[in-house]
Amino acid sequence: MGIGVKSRKTLLRELVKYMVTLCVSLVVLALLYIFVNTIAMNTGFSHPANYNEREAEKLAPKLETIDEVTADMIPDTMSYAILNKETKQKTAGTIQEKDLQLVKKKIEKKPYVNYKQKGYMVIDRGNEYCVLQYSLRADFGSPLLRKYLPNYELTSICILIILLIIVISIITTYFANRLRKHFETLNVITRYIKEQNLQFTPEFTHIKEFDDVIDSLIEMRDALQSSLEAQWRLEKNKKEQIGALAHDIKIPITIIKGNAELLSLSKQNEEQADYTKYILGAGNQIEQYIYQLIHLSKTEDSLTVHFEKASVEKLTETLQKDISAYKGNKKINIVFKKEHLLKEAQIDRQLLHRALLNILTNAVDYTPEGGTVSVYAKCDSESFYFFVRDTGSGFSEIALKKATELFYMDDKSRHAKGHYGMGLTFAKNAVNLHNGELALGNTKAGGGEVRVKIPLNKE
Structure with a gap:
């Protein structure tokens, strides 16, 4: 298998070539040494023993x-x-x-x-x-050389040893660089595969052992490419089905809400009015989930961001009001701490508001009665920081890795509280579109913690 015409060279052949080249070079050097000594003695430059x-x-x-x-x-x-x-x-x-x-x-x-x-x-x-x-001993013919240099024999032997070292170093470096070039070819291919840059044409080394490895890497590339394409098609199909299903669910929800609104206009006793109110409230909540699901069924590239000048300070104030209204009668404390919030920065206010509100509602839902949700918002010269901590049970080890995946729920027994694994996924995508970072963790007390960092362009 492979691309191009490959020769039958082997590493053994390269090693033999190296040894032969080295031996021939050393023999030539020795003959040259004898020849130079002969000339030196014949010309009187040196004297025999x-x-x-x-x-x-x-x-x-x-x-x-x-x-x-x-x-x-x-x-x-x-x-x-x-x-x-x-x-x-x-x-x-x-x-x-x-x-x-x-x-x-x-x-x-x-x-x-x-x-x-x-x-x-x-x-x-x-x-x-x-x-x-x-x-x-053999010695120099010149009195000056005899005075400042050791005897001729020792000097010539030292020169010979230096030349031997130089020749061996040059030949070894040459062959080592040839092998290093082949290893670099392997490194380039593995780097392409690691980065999932699979549209490359490999360059063969013309050495059997290296080319066998390249063939194996090509097979790995082709298998990975097929796997990624299959995964992409499956993911695309899943998102299309989710989007289609979300649109289909909108019809019966609209019917349910419409009938509930008609019932609310009719004459009802107190108990019936409460049931109608529950139906309308649940319908509104489901409708919000459907809109959110439609957004998440799109690819991240199709979810666009529109930067404009907006106040980070007002964004935080709005979030504080919205989460206070969201918690309703639930007996938990919501503590906001704000420092140096900018009055003007380039952000997508609506997208960021939805993302941060999803994080806050997630914290409120998982905080038990009597607990606390702490929010810390701060701006420095470069970034906007938004930290949310709660006193709930925190994230499990698996949740720390998967909590931002679509439809993941850390505790499926709590789905009745409204957690369908979409809030953190949307927040993650929105933060990424702002070139920011979202990280999950747990506090020392055991509660959950979400840390958001958004780069700011104040101009």
């Missing part, structure tokens, strides 16, 4: 016959010492006494002595010995 020994052999005949050996006769790459032939004590020279101990022991047996990469040549001058000390 036996160079000083050969120079000492050339100098020996002259030192053997000359009347007196002085320091200016000795090259700067060597040191010398004059030893008394009988006492073997140094009478002149620049060689350290500690370096002469081994030479003194072997002076009569060996004209050449090597120790710790230093060579010693003993020249018999009749009544004294002349000892030349020289290095048995």
Whole structure:
């Protein structure tokens, strides 16, 4: 499965290619190192390890016959010492006494002595010995380089190690970046799927293992797309049915209300008048639910918001009056606390009024007799805050996640109080249209809490 033509590359093949490239590069570097060393020695830039020994052999005949050996006769790459032939004590020279101990022991047996990469040549001058000390290591031809750099061997090895590290780093980084690019391709695809942006054309990596994963992600994308389309169709169908049902219910409710109003005009005793009043009140309440249900049956995009200059202060005062009238004779306290409410801001006053009133009525309905509903309204330089707390039983763990879903009821035994799971859903949609936030929670005392934050444009 997949899109496009894919090669048969594998991760093993890429690994082998990396190892071969690395080995070839190291071999080339080693050959280059040998070649440069050869050129350096042929041009005199550096001297081989036996160079000083050969120079000492050339100098020996002259030192053997000359009347007196002085320091200016000795090259700067060597040191010398004059030893008394009988006492073997140094009478002149620049060689350290500690370096002469081994030479003194072997002076009569060996004209050449090597120790710790230093060579010693003993020249018999009749009544004294002349000892030349020289290095048995390769070294620079330039006195300046010999002075400021370590010996040539150590310097060249350090340079070789640095070049090896650089070559290994470059090759490893190159192959790592190639693999990182392939992983980034996977990350892009998974990010698209996470964001439900499913209309994308994947780019294959031409490596079998990566392309197999991409194929699996494509299958996941196609399955998710089919699932989302089915869910969308089901949701659309459900909303259409809800809207149609709500419109159908309006007809019998209108008939019931019309007949109840006719009955109210006829002569009735007190008990009959009360029943008629109950019928009209329930009919009005059902009619409000139907209008609300028709709004909720629409998609959120079709529920439009119309911003205009309005007073947040007056909006809050209206809410206070409306909720006081709503609670009627129910014995609960409604406490409003207002701070710094703006007299002018860009909001949809009607939409926001309906949303916040739904939250308030929800709190009143779930607050038992003798309880309290506390409302805190405040504006700062950027937002309008509206907090509602009650002393009811609070939201359950499931309700904290689902209370804003259509038709969800935390406690279905209380549906007689008028809760059909629509109020918080509408409030959530209205707050979203204001680019705001609605959050549910519980107070420390156990009651429910709804927190609303609305961004304000004061201009």
